[in-house]
Structures are given as C-alpha cells and as structure tokens.
Amino acid sequence: MTLRSAENNPPTHSTASADAARPVLDRMLGDQLSLVDPSQRIWTADAAEEVRHRIEDALDEGKESTWVKLGNQMAGASRPAILLVAEMTYLRELPLIHQQVGANTKREHVSRILSWLDDAPSIPDVMEQGFQTDGVWHGGQGYVQYAWRHLVWLSKFVKVWCALSPDKQESARQDPWKFHEVADAVDWPVPSIQACLLYLTFPKFYEPSVSIDHRRQIRDTFAYAIGGATGEDGIAVDRDLHQIREQIETEQGEAIDFYAEPFLSTWWRHKKANERAWAVRARPSGSDLIRGWLAGSYVSLAATHMIDLGDEVTKAQVREVIDDRYDHVDYAQRIGLTEDYFAFLARMQDGDVVVARHDDQAWLGRVSGPPTFYDTEPRLRRAVEWQADPIGVGTLPAPVPSLLATPSRSVIDLTDARDALEKLFADAPELDAEAPDESETAPAPSRPVRLRRADDALVRETFTDAAWLDEYIGLLESRRQVIVHGPPGTGKTFVARKIARRVAGDEQVQLVQFHPSYAYEDFFEGFRPRAQGDGSLTFDKVPGPLRRIASDASANPGVPYVLIIDEINRGNLAKVFGELYFLLEYREENVTLQYSPETPFTLPKNLFIIGTMNTADRSIAMVDAAIRRRFSFIEMHPDVEPVAGLLSRWLAANGQHDDRAALLAALNREIGEEDREFKVGPSYLMRDEAASDVGLELVWRHDVLPLLEEHYYGRLSREQIGRQFGLETLQRRLVMADAEADASEVDPASSA
Numbered sequence: 001m002t003l004r005s006a007e008n009n010p011p012t013h014s015t016a017s018a019d020a021a022r023p024v025l026d027r028m029l030g031d032q033l034s035l036v037d038p039s040q041r042i043w044t045a046d047a048a049e050e051v052r053h054r055i056e057d058a059l060d061e062g063k064e065s066t067w068v069k070l071g072n073q074m075a076g077a078s079r080p081a082i083l084l085v086a087e088m089t090y091l092r093e094l095p096l097i098h099q100q101v102g103a104n105t106k107r108e109h110v111s112r113i114l115s116w117l118d119d120a121p122s123i124p125d126v127m128e129q130g131f132q133t134d135g136v137w138h139g140g141q142g143y144v145q146y147a148w149r150h151l152v153w154l155s156k157f158v159k160v161w162c163a164l165s166p167d168k169q170e171s172a173r174q175d176p177w178k179f180h181e182v183a184d185a186v187d188w189p190v191p192s193i194q195a196c197l198l199y200l201t202f203p204k205f206y207e208p209s210v211s212i213d214h215r216r217q218i219r220d221t222f223a224y225a226i227g228g229a230t231g232e233d234g235i236a237v238d239r240d241l242h243q244i245r246e247q248i249e250t251e252q253g254e255a256i257d258f259y260a261e262p263f264l265s266t267w268w269r270h271k272k273a274n275e276r277a278w279a280v281r282a283r284p285s286g287s288d289l290i291r292g293w294l295a296g297s298y299v300s301l302a303a304t305h306m307i308d309l310g311d312e313v314t315k316a317q318v319r320e321v322i323d324d325r326y327d328h329v330d331y332a333q334r335i336g337l338t339e340d341y342f343a344f345l346a347r348m349q350d351g352d353v354v355v356a357r358h359d360d361q362a363w364l365g366r367v368s369g370p371p372t373f374y375d376t377e378p379r380l381r382r383a384v385e386w387q388a389d390p391i392g393v394g395t396l397p398a399p400v401p402s403l404l405a406t407p408s409r410s411v412i413d414l415t416d417a418r419d420a421l422e423k424l425f426a427d428a429p430e431l432d433a434e435a436p437d438e439s440e441t442a443p444a445p446s447r448p449v450r451l452r453r454a455d456d457a458l459v460r461e462t463f464t465d466a467a468w469l470d471e472y473i474g475l476l477e478s479r480r481q482v483i484v485h486g487p488p489g490t491g492k493t494f495v496a497r498k499i500a501r502r503v504a505g506d507e508q509v510q511l512v513q514f515h516p517s518y519a520y521e522d523f524f525e526g527f528r529p530r531a532q533g534d535g536s537l538t539f540d541k542v543p544g545p546l547r548r549i550a551s552d553a554s555a556n557p558g559v560p561y562v563l564i565i566d567e568i569n570r571g572n573l574a575k576v577f578g579e580l581y582f583l584l585e586y587r588e589e590n591v592t593l594q595y596s597p598e599t600p601f602t603l604p605k606n607l608f609i610i611g612t613m614n615t616a617d618r619s620i621a622m623v624d625a626a627i628r629r630r631f632s633f634i635e636m637h638p639d640v641e642p643v644a645g646l647l648s649r650w651l652a653a654n655g656q657h658d659d660r661a662a663l664l665a666a667l668n669r670e671i672g673e674e675d676r677e678f679k680v681g682p683s684y685l686m687r688d689e690a691a692s693d694v695g696l697e698l699v700w701r702h703d704v705l706p707l708l709e710e711h712y713y714g715r716l717s718r719e720q721i722g723r724q725f726g727l728e729t730l731q732r733r734l735v736m737a738d739a740e741a742d743a744s745e746v747d748p749a750s751s752a
Contacts, residue, residue: 161182
C-alpha cells in the first residue's frame with residue numbers, strides 16, 4: 001500500500017512524526033497485520049469492536065490514572081485487541097512534542113499495554129526509533145487526559161474503514177480528501193484525534209496542528225490568497241489551508257511555517273485589554289443542556305420571561321425588567337438574575353473565554369457572537385467555538401473549580417484566571433520576542449508555590465540557626481497560615497518580617513495590627529463616607545489590607561504573598577474575618593461576601609498568613625479550637641531555642657561582653673515556671689542604649705518593670721516588684737552567685 005503524500009508529494013514542513021507512523025499506517029490501511037506481532041491481524045472490525053466495547057460501554061469515571069483504568073477495561077481481552085490498543089496509542093502520541101510527552105513516557109505507555117499479554121512481545125526497532133522523533137504539536141491537557149476518547153474514535157474509524165469496498169479503500173489511500181470523508185463518517189466526532197490521523201497519513205496536505213480553532217484562524221487570515229474561503233466545515237478549512245500554503249510558497253519560493261514569524265503574529269489572535277473569562281452553569285438540565293451547547297456551538301440562558309433590550313444594555317434596564325417580569329421569585333434570586341443577565345448581555349464579548357462544567361468534566365470555548373434571542377428555549381444564546389475535548393475539573397487553575405460550584409449564580413466571572421485558562425486550549429503557540437505586545441501565549445502549568453528556604457543572610461539577621469528557620473518556613477508553606485506565640489520581646493514580629501521578606505520579597509509583604517476595635521470593614525472591605533463637591537456625602541466601597549493583598553496574589557498566582565497580622569489575639573477573629581473565617585480552613589472553597597455578593601471570593605493559595613500572639617495577654621491554652629484548626633502554632637519562648645541563646649549570640653556578634661544575658665536569665669529564673677508566659681524576651685536588652693550602665697537602668701525602669709507590674713497586677717505591689725525584680729537586686733544576686741561559685745572551687749591538691 002502506497003500513500004500518495006509519502007511518495008509523490010514531499011511536504012515542505014517536517015514529517016518526522018508521519019514518517020515514524022508510516023509502518024503502522026501501512027498495515028492499518030493495508031494488510032491489517034500488527035507491526036509488533038506480524039502473526040496477528042489486528043486492524044480488523046472484530047478487534048476494533050472489542051476495544052470500543054471494552055472502553056466505551058464500560059466507561060470508568062473513577063479517580064485512577066488513565067492507564068490503570070485502561071488496564072482494568074482491557075483485562076482478559078484478546079491478543080489482537082491488546083496489540084491494537086498498543087499501536088493506536090503509539091500513533092496518537094507520536095505528534096506530541098517531547099516537552100509535553102517525552103520519548104521515555106511514550107515508550108512506557110506502549111510497553112505497559114504490551115505487558116498485559118501473557119507473552120509480551122518486544123517493541124520493534126522501527127517503533128523505538130519513532131519514540132525518539134520529536135512531535136509537531138502540544139496537544140493541550142484534554143489531548144493527554146482523554147486517551148480513551150481517542151482509542152474509541154480510532155476503533156470506530158477502523159470499523160468504518162473495514163466496511164469500505166477495496167476500490168473505495170484504494171481511492172481513499174490515494175486521495176487525501178476522500179480519506180477525510182471516510183474520517184468524517186465516524187459517527188462520534190473527536191476532532192483532535194481525527195486531525196492527528198489526517199496529518200500522519202497525509203502530512204503534505206494537512207497542517208501539523210491539532211487545533212481546529214487555529215486552523216480556522218489561519219485559513220480566515222490568509223484566505224485572500226485563494227480568493228476567499230470555500231466553506232466552514234472541517235474538510236473545507238483543511239482544503240483551503242492546503243491551497244493557501246501552496247499559493248504562498250509558490251509566491252515566496254520557499255517553505256513557510258504558519259507557527260513562525262512573520263505569519264504567527266498575523267493570524268494569532270491577541271488578547272484585547274477588555275477580554276474576560278466566564279463560566280456559564282448548565283442548569284437545570286445539566287449534561288443534556290451542555291450536549292446541546294456543544295452540538296449547536298452556543299452557550300445560553302433560559303430567558304423564559306426576559307425580553308430583548310437591544311444594544312447598549314444597562315444594569316438598570318435589566319434590573320427593571322427582572323423586577324417586573326420575574327416578580328414571582330424571591331428578591332434575592334432577582335438580584336442574582338440581574339447580575340447574570342447583565343453579564344451575559346452586556347459584559348460578555350467576542351473573544352472571551354467561556355467554561356461549561358458538568359460533574360468532573362469541563363469544556364472550554366470562545367465567545368464568537370452577540371447575544372441573540374430565539375423563539376424556543378433556551379431563548380438567549382451566544383455563539384461559541386467549543387474545544388473538542390473536555391478536560392478534568394481538577395486540572396482547572398485555582399480558583400476556577402471552587403467558583404464553578406457557586407450555587408447562586410449562572411454566569412460567573414473568571415477573568416482573574418483568564419491567562420491560566422488560556423494554557424488549557426490545545427496547541428497554544430508562543431510568539432517570539434519580535435511579536436506585538438500583549439501576546440497570548442500558553443502559560444506554564446500551575447504548580448504549588450514553593451517558599452525559598454533560609455539563606456546565610458537570614459541566619460545572620462535573625463541570630464538563629466537555619467534548621468529552625470527552615471522548619472518555620474516549611475510549616476508556613478504547607479499550612480499557609482501560622483501563629484507565632486510567646487512572651488513579649490522574643491522577636492516574633494521581627495523574625496516574621498524577615499522570613500516574609502525572604503520568601504516573598506519586600507513588595508509582596510503587608511503588615512497589619514489587630515486591636516479590640518478592629519473590624520471586618522477595616523480588614524477586608526467596607527463602605528466609607530466621602531464628601532462631594534456640593535457638600536453632601538456619598539459612600540464608597542473601600543478595600544482593606546486583606547482584600548488588596550488577596551487581589552494582588554490572585555493576579556500573580558505563581559508569586560508568594562505574605563500578610564503579617566501582628567497581635568492577632570487582640571482582635572475578635574470571628575468578627576474581623578467574618579465569612580472569610582471559613583476560607584482559612586478551606587482554601588479550595590469560595591464564599592459570598594457581605595459587601596460584594598455578586599463576586600464569589602476565594603483566598604488565593606499563594607497568600608500566606610503569619611499571625612503573632614503575645615501569650616502574656618492570652619495563654620495559648622486559652623485559644624479556642626476553631627483557631628487551632630485554622631493555624632499551626634510556633635513557639636518563641638525565652639527558655640527555648642532559638643530565643644534562649646539569642647541575646648548571648650547577639651552580644652558576641654556585636655563585640656559586647658557585658659552581663660546582660662546573665663541578667664535576663666536571672667530575671668526569668670526569678671519569674672519561675674508558674675508564670676512561664678510572663679517571662680521576658682531578649683529584645684528589650686538589645687537596644688543601643690542598653691549597652692551602657694545608665695541606659696540599661698533606664699530600660700529596666702521604664703520597660704521591664706512596668707511590664708512586670710502589668711503582669712503581676714493584683715498579686716504584687718510596685719514596691720514588691722522593685723525589690724524582687726529590680727536591676728540592682730538581680731545584679732547583687734549575680735555578684736553573690738559568682739562569689740559562691742569561686743568559693744566552692746576547691747584546689748585538687750588541698751582536697752587530697
């Protein structure tokens with residue numbers, strides 16, 4: 001069997017993948033023998049039906065990997081069926097670039113399938129060589145995740161092919177457009193694997209692009225070269241592209257690449273400043289409604305009682321119609337309907353990304369038409385170019401999965417995640433540096449944000465050891481929110497700020513301090529009065545520090561942000577956090593905000609929170625269970641490292657060799673274990689003025705003793721505190737202790 005493109009029409013672009021596929025395709029479209037085991041006829045209707053039945057009729061929607069599920073489905077299958085799955089897998093993965101699926105991974109997939117045979121054959125050398133050829137496209141996440149759809153489609157294609165007469169088979173082998181018609185005859189369209197088969201079989205005639213969206217954009221952009229487009233179905237687009245390539249290459253006298261400049265930036269649609277992303281919930285019909293959307297290339301709202309408001313729709317107009325024509329529903333529901341219909345009618349625009357979700361699957365598309373009213377439901381529709389393959393909801397970038405679960409809205413604004421959603425479209429190209437600004441490239445897959453560990457500078461600045469700092473940072477990274485607790489002066493806030501700047505940088509760190517009157521409106525958002533020119537007042541919704549830093553973090557999901565809440569225990573956490581308290585425990589979820597109910601809010605995963613807690617004000621034992629669930633706790637106490645030896649290390653590093661460390665130790669011994677949380681941290685004695693006798697006495701009299709007076713209020717008088725904890729008292733005790741130590745030293749000779 002000879003394919004026309006291979007022998008007579010050498011293509012102008014790379015055909016390494018197609019060349020590697022040729023030995024399998026020759027058998028698939030010819031003698032039906034297996035390349036792996038030539039004793040077996042595998043490209044038959046019976047083997048194909050067995051594969052289709054085992055996969056499609058016993059669909060496994062569990063959480064296991066693709067290959068575990070496929071292994072379960074193929075358990076006990078015939079030898080031809082397993083060989084068929086192995087060679088179809090080889091074909092579908094050949095065009096994938098190694099950056100997406102490497103040679104070793106491709107080999108492992110085929111080897112794994114062959115291992116299901118009792119006497120597993122080895123992989124032929126020609127296939128081994130094929131694994132080493134780099135592919136021609138990045139298939140997108142849907143291409144990789146939904147291998148089962150590709151295997152089912154290929155099985156159905158084999159059945160269609162086997163049903164053809166020998167003459168029609170030969171005609172299709174020689175004519176790429178007749179071959180296209182055969183592929184179109186498969187009654188279960190999966191455009192991505194169809195594009196793969198067409199390209200591998202006739203690389204001269206079909207573009208190395210898995211994306212019908214891209215191929216249509218290229219065709220539409222350069223259709224002038226052939227006098228205009230000839231049609232909108234798949235075969236017309238592909239035929240036009242072939243003629244466009246021939247025409248341009250003839251004019252230029254050299255091969256061209258539509259994914260390279262100067263062509264790429266000409267056809268690739270650039271993101272406009274106002275383009276957004278949306279999710280539209282398929283309710284109440286669920287999967288049936290989505291099937292209608294996909295088949296009809298649109299997205300819709302029911303609009304049972306809605307009327308056409310024409311162009312330039314305002315929210316006030318929508319609200320008036322909703323209040324009038326939907327007066328039979330609750331007012332809260334009417335508020336939601338107003339937001340939904342206004343977004344669909346006025347805010348949604350051509351080019352916007354749209355997401356539809358049902359159960360664990362999501363479909364991506366682009367809005368391609370204005371809102372249009374129909375006589376039959378769903379009455380309000382917008383044209384959408386949907387991607388062929390769904391993707392797993394779990395692969396959607398945060399906070400999209402949680403927003404999709406928002407119960408009260410049908411149209412959800414996902415614009416904050418728009419750039420991340422772009423990477424999920426099949427085969428998104430990358431423009432070179434010379435391309436225009438604002439290019440839409442495929443971002444790197446999102447990964448959990450990792451925090452930088454301690455370096456030598458952080459160790460020096462904090463006078464602690466790297467192991468303790470790394471434990472602190474590691475806990476912050478894994479839990480995302482910690483409370484550092486300890487008595488006053490232990491350096492809780494100082495170390496928190498140093499660590500925050502180490503892991504996030506200066507510009508991504510914000511500090512707030514709680515106090516008893518601090519409220520939700522101060523911390524997150526609230527209305528504030530503003531005087532107008534005529535002397536009247538208006539109220540503006542003003543974001544607080546958490547709202548601002550959360551917004552910044554959402555806009556930069558790969559960058560860590562740190563919010564430090566100093567003296568967190570002085571505020572009423574339930575009151576200050578409000579509905580956000582829930583998000584401290586469930587970062588994957590979203591909540592409806594008090595002052596912004598139209599916008600579900602999620603706490604970004606790359607926002608880390610460090611709270612500091614003065615245990616002299618409130619013992620850690622008194623912290624309620626709700627706070628304990630939401631935070632991990634790190635102690636910084638004068639009796640425990642790294643705080644215990646901090647003052648000594650600091651004095652040595654600064655060339656100071658006085659008795660301040662001994663005085664602090666004596667003070668804390670005098671306070672005792674019964675009042676452990678009243679002990680004093682070293683920071684009071686690390687001030688510059690404490691280096692002199694006069695300065696030390698002032699620090700003791702105006703900082704240390706007042707602190708103890710507060711702690712012992714009602715238990716000891718001021719005079720008693722002075723006598724017990726005064727500087728002179730402790731210094732005398734140190735002198736006496738030194739004298740006793742000297743006296744207790746016995747000369748070894750005299751003791752003999």
